[in-house]
């Protein structure tokens with residue numbers, strides 16, 4: 001089966017009611033990154049950081065996958081699909097996608113504040129301040145903060161290099177190293193970009209721009225790919 005790699009960002013979950021980061025009224029308008037999404041923030045004010053991610057978890061648990069998530073899951077019927085997502089929600093999985101790489105972690109899990117490899121499922125939306133890992137250190141959300149390593153980036157780059165068709169949707173490509181992944185996709189490979197506000201990417205060939213919301217553009221593209229043309 002042809003290998004399709006899909007790189008998604010917050011925009012794919014926007015129509016599920018989860019805010020993006022950089023659109024108007026996005027999360028980074030209401031919060032400073034330095035206050036909630038860095039190791040220094042956790043040192044200074046762990047309660048605020050914990051509360052920020054507890055709220056994100058609550059929103060995610062209340063949200064449902066949308067037509068774009070479902071359409072991407074359907075692609076697996078005809079293609080070998082890997083989704084690389086920057087999102088910390090689990091909406092791709094809940095829609096039925098079976099092969100999802102979470103570059104920036106996943107909000108439904110906690111991690112040890114001293115060893116990021118120790119992760120645990122969280123029951124419900126609230127991670128309490130008193131909860132500790134097996135080493136006795138406080139638990140924090142299993143998300144990658146600014147200034148931290150992105151442990152899955154090499155694996156993601158390898159997956160992109162093996163893509164035979166590439167889809168990018170719902171990301172402004174403002175955050176590295178994720179934004180650099182598109183450059184690992186081979187030159188001859190067709191790259192579809194589905195976004196109401198197509199992000200600027202330089203030095204990229206074989207690009208098809210679909211200026212649309214994910215719930216319009218993705219199901220239409222999936223239908224086209226599922227037809228016998230490919």
Ligand code: OAD
Pocket residue numbers: 008009010011012014015020021022023026037086087104144145146169170171172173174175194195196197198199212213214215
């Ligand atoms: P951004 O908020 O930077 O970008 C959202 C993108 O989604 C933009 O390109 C929008 O045009 C697009 N968009 C908005 N509504 C859409 C819709 N209905 N359908 C399709 N696209 C839509 O979000 P990301 O690029 O995901 O990282 O942000 C990348 C990273 O920055 C996040 O993973 C997070 C954040 O800080 C960390 O916290 C480490």
